[in-house]
Amino acid sequence: MNKELKSKISIFSLTMLSMSALAIAPSFGMIAGAFPDAGMASIQMLTAIPSLTSLIAAFAVGKLAGQLSLKKLALFGPLLIFLGGIAPFFVTGSLAFLLVCAGILGLGIGIITNITPLLITTLIPAEDRQAVMGQNTAFVSIGAIVMTMIGGNLAQQGWNYNYLVYILAGVILILATVLLPSVRGIKNGEAPKVAAGGEKLGMPIWVIALLGIAFLGLYNVFPNNVALFVEGNGLGDTANSAMANTIGLVGGLVSGLLLGKMIRFFQKYSFAVSFGLLGLSMWLLNVSPNIACVYVACFLIGFSLSIFMSQAPFAISISVSGMKMPIAIAVYSAGTAIGGFISPVLVNGLADLFLHEDAGSNIVIAGLIGVVICIVLVLSRFQEKLLQRSSFGIVMEEGVKIDE
Numbered sequence: 001m002n003k004e005l006k007s008k009i010s011i012f013s014l015t016m017l018s019m020s021a022l023a024i025a026p027s028f029g030m031i032a033g034a035f036p037d038a039g040m041a042s043i044q045m046l047t048a049i050p051s052l053t054s055l056i057a058a059f060a061v062g063k064l065a066g067q068l069s070l071k072k073l074a075l076f077g078p079l080l081i082f083l084g085g086i087a088p089f090f091v092t093g094s095l096a097f098l099l100v101c102a103g104i105l106g107l108g109i110g111i112i113t114n115i116t117p118l119l120i121t122t123l124i125p126a127e128d129r130q131a132v133m134g135q136n137t138a139f140v141s142i143g144a145i146v147m148t149m150i151g152g153n154l155a156q157q158g159w160n161y162n163y164l165v166y167i168l169a170g171v172i173l174i175l176a177t178v179l180l181p182s183v184r185g186i187k188n189g190e191a192p193k194v195a196a197g198g199e200k201l202g203m204p205i206w207v208i209a210l211l212g213i214a215f216l217g218l219y220n221v222f223p224n225n226v227a228l229f230v231e232g233n234g235l236g237d238t239a240n241s242a243m244a245n246t247i248g249l250v251g252g253l254v255s256g257l258l259l260g261k262m263i264r265f266f267q268k269y270s271f272a273v274s275f276g277l278l279g280l281s282m283w284l285l286n287v288s289p290n291i292a293c294v295y296v297a298c299f300l301i302g303f304s305l306s307i308f309m310s311q312a313p314f315a316i317s318i319s320v321s322g323m324k325m326p327i328a329i330a331v332y333s334a335g336t337a338i339g340g341f342i343s344p345v346l347v348n349g350l351a352d353l354f355l356h357e358d359a360g361s362n363i364v365i366a367g368l369i370g371v372v373i374c375i376v377l378v379l380s381r382f383q384e385k386l387l388q389r390s391s392f393g394i395v396m397e398e399g400v401k402i403d404e
Contacts, residue, residue, distance in 0.1 A: 003181055007123040010180035013172045014074060014112050014119075015136050016143025017081055019249075021050040021105055023144075023165045025223040026152035026242035029231040030159035035095045040357065042095065044224040044344035049099055050106025051216075051340030057110025058333055061118075070122060070183040071176075074115045078173035080108030085166025092160045108169070114333075122183050141253035145246050152242020204319045204386055208312055209335035211271060214373055215308050216339030218278060221347050221366035222248060222285075222301050226294075228359035229285070236291045244291075244298045251302025256310065263311075268384040271315075272377035274308035279370025286363045315386060 024031075025047060032043045064073055084104030091097050116136060151165040226248075227241035236244075266273050277300060285297035316332055347362050347369075355361035377383065 004124065006179040007119070007181060010074075010176045011116055011119050011123070011136060012139045013175050014077060015116055015139040016146065017078060017169055017172060018109060018113050018116075018140045019144035020081055020085070020147055020166070020169065021047050021102070021109060022223050022245065023085075023147040023151040024162050025245050026148065026227050026238055027155045027159040027162040028224070028227040029241065030155065030238060031098075032228065034092070034159060038095050040228070040359070041344040041348045042099075044348070045099055046102045047220065047224060048341050048344050049102040050109055051220075051337045053103045053106030054110030054113065055334055055337035055341075057107045058114045058337070061111055061114040070115060070119055071180050073111065074119060074180060075173060075176060077108045077111035077115065078169045078176065080104055080111070082108075082166055082169035082173060084108065085163055085169060087163075089160050089163040105166075119180075119183070123181060138253060138256060141249050141256065145249045145253070148242055148245045148249065152239055152245070155238050155242070202319070204382075205316060205331055207382065208315055208319075209331045211308075211373075212312060212332050212335035213339035213342075214369070215275065215278070215305075216336045217343040217346060218275075218282075218339075218366045218370050219301070219305055220340050220343035221282070221362050222298070224344055225359040225362050226285070226298065229363065230291070230294060232359055235288070235294060240291050240294075244294055247295045248298040248302035248305075251299035252306040253302075254299075255303040255306035268381075268387060269378060270307055270311040271383050272374045274304045274311070275370045275377065276374035277304040277307070279367045279372075279374060282363050282367030282370060286360050286367065315383065319386065 028043055028046075031046070032038070032040065035043070061073065084101045084107075087101050088098050120136065147165050147168060150168075151162045154164050155162040223245055226244045227238070230236045230241045230244060231238070263270060281297050281300035281304065284300070285294060288294045288297060312332060347366055348357065351357065351361035351365045355364060
């Protein structure tokens, strides 16, 4: 097995853990039953806290990448996910302990999501790098699908059995230890050149970061509430909730595969389309009379996620110069992490204020906000103006310009 193949297997395996915090979402209803005195927002923090601690890990990776070998740094990711994920199987009497473990899990996820781009840049030849990055994105959805399905089925034995799915992190740790080549840390000045579409970190980057906060804050209402909604409305059991989460991830995978052909029809309004589709799909989910309609809504919600998550980095790349790109991406990543963290508190609070404190109300509020943001983006023509100011080109390391 040659070095490049070993690198790909290792990187793709690590990437499968990028959304592993969602693996326990199918058990939210059962966990809420196990801790009846805890509020809904407290239960949903099990997937929100990893967003916060992954942000901490992102800054740590940026600091340590120039001091430790990338392999050593990468291996901490699955190790922390394994430790934080498997411990709640054994200790089931404390919600506070589960939240601490969720924080440890998030540190591991943050390491993986920030180290894999560095590994691809370092280990994969320049001519193959773009294709590998696309494949890597697909493995994010594949890993989430696999872990959610396995976790949901394990949860049939009890909510704590859901946590056994994190044994997969231990397997990936062993695989990466054996196959991932040793790589020295990246020093200053070694970052690859990227597209140059602007000269400074201006207002568009901050707007995109705010959109990241908003979109992830609204999207996370889906995994945080779908199990509670399905089971609370008698539409299905834990297995159906797991399937709903899985279908949402499939929607994201399908969107990623089709987006290249579809985007030319709405490139000037892709942010608006993502928010509008998310909002309308949330409403569809809330009025679903049966589990089949729930599945359709979940598919469309996942579809909207891939639209936004693919277009935000592109919008950033045409808004700043190559030297500012890492800073701009860090600002955007911070926004998405903050959005995921504040989602239960903010959306649940609005739902409690204007409607009721239940999963359905949370979904309605998220849908309404999504549609409002969609309308604002259309009327402001933010993305159209951004594209008009750009060069519509991508400058590769080899100096070849590829026109859009």
